[in-house]
Amino acid sequence: MKWMRERDALIAQTLAFVQSVAGRKAAAGAPPPSPAPESADTGSAAPEMAQPDGTSTIASNPPVPPATDLPPLPAANARSSIADDLKTEINARVASFRAHQERFNREREEYFSATLAKLRAAIRDGAPPRPRK
Known part of the structure; x- marks a missing residue:
């Protein structure tokens, strides 16, 4: 279901933001996987990219950088x-x-x-x- 992927992506982005604000690192030094919402025109999710430590991330949804421009x-x-x-x-x-x-x-x-x-x-x-x- 599309809404579940969108929800998971929002939760992952929110978690990454909270951790960047609090100055904490993600568990095991890797950002949490964040699934991207389906694109409206194709109906398929973005391809996943494998990380050196074995985790995967979505190519169209890079990890959120720390909020330093506040x-x-x-x-x-x-x-x-x-x-x-x-x-x-x-x-x-x-x-x-x-x-x-x-x-x-x-x-x-x-x-x-x-x-x-x-x-x-x-x-x-x-x-x-x-x-x-």
Whole structure:
């Protein structure tokens, strides 16, 4: 079955990758055999090639080289600069929110004071209250 060969190939590639990342060698110094999936146009598997130690590998599926081109991990100072940038942005947003809320409170207080002043002036002048609608 084709899917079984594809599954086995994926497992072998994953195992080779894990071993290369962990810095381990394959058992007995040889890479694990990795069957290749069938080609879509011919329906046959790729030919196998015999290794000097007696194992065989598929010609179209060479062993995975160690992953040496991975980007380096960020240094501790890079992580702290990212944390500092986030902290700065959060503090700026909090300050902006506080300023916004203070402006709303100030406008509400001014409106209340203006309305209360109008009411007191109307009471003092003896003007009749406005009818409700």
